[in-house]
């Protein structure tokens with residue numbers, strides 16, 4: 001085991017990509033029910049740089065310096081006391097506990113409870129894209145919108161906004177496994193890609209109909225998986241079916257007020273703020289879908305750890321198509 005490992009960290013709030021420092025620090029040690037992995041790939045999420053910006057202060061980071069990065073894929077090096085499901089040599093994917101951080105480093109500690117085995121034949125980069133983005137898409141569709149991925153549910157019309165992004169591109173593919181009609185919004189350059197992921201109709205978000213979220217075939221949505229930011233309730237409302245729900249994965253103060261208002265007035269149309277609650281069983285389900293060839297990770301770009309700040313800048317830029325991967 002190496003005495004020091006390469007890692008990327010920052011010392012305080014703000015500063016963007018240029019505040020990321022390349023350091024050599026001792027590798028972490030797994031405690032009870034934890035696993036030490038050697039990373040093969042990680043993926044960047046907007047969550048990572050939002051934490052750096054201080055959007056989750058005072059909760060996160062718990063202390064500085066902080067090694068960011070939650071989504072990891074790698075090989076088990078050491079199973080800590082009490083770990084039952086994993087042994088050295090296993091290939092895994094997991095979410096690093098964001099309170100402790102640690103994903104942008106050669107070695108990371110992960111909790112057994114949010115780790116899933118990955119078949120060695122699936123590239124690490126493909127699995128590293130899954131944790132936050134695909135789990136969020138899964139939770140929004142299955143738990144909040146009531147979609148059954150085996151296609152047995154009642155027919156539903158779904159809108160996925162920002163369908164070319166990390167969460168959106170998984171949401172389109174997962175939604176189509178259910179009994180659904182999927183409308184999606186994205187930029188003009190991604191219309192063909194989003195169609196190829198399975199969307200039944202795709203709208204350019206920069207056109208008037210796109211801005212109004214109007215279905216080209218005039219359908220009303222039973223659920224909106226809202227992955228783009230912004231949009232007021234008055235834009236969603238005329239496009240919803242009588243019991244339509246907007247599942248907002250980036251809720252602002254205004255959406256929390258709408259959520260509360262809709263609840264207290266017993267409105268049949270609802271706004272549901274979503275916060276990811278990661279579950280290993282859902283990560284296992286997603287990996288099985290990748291293995292069966294039913295779900296794929298679209299990779300926007302790949303960077304070595306030595307260029308992690310470029311991956312960070314790419315995510316802040318807001319124009320990723322699928323997932324941004326860091327390789328080790």
Ligand SMILES: NC(=O)c1ccc[n+]([C@@H]2O[C@H](COP(=O)([O-])OP(=O)(O)OC[C@H]3O[C@@H](n4cnc5c(N)ncnc54)[C@H](OP(=O)(O)O)[C@@H]3O)[C@@H](O)[C@H]2O)c1
Nearest residue numbers: 046162164165166167187205228249250274275276319320
């Ligand atoms: N609540 C949670 O637990 C949770 C979990 C995961 C993510 N999130 C949040 O969800 C949001 C999306 O995350 P992500 O990883 O999917 O982001 P992302 O990958 O960075 O999204 C980038 C994509 O969004 C597209 N886009 C931007 N604005 C759009 C619009 N108005 N209409 C249609 N497409 C638009 C961009 O297309 P162009 O390049 O064409 O503009 C780009 O392809 C972020 O705010 C993130 O923080 C929340």
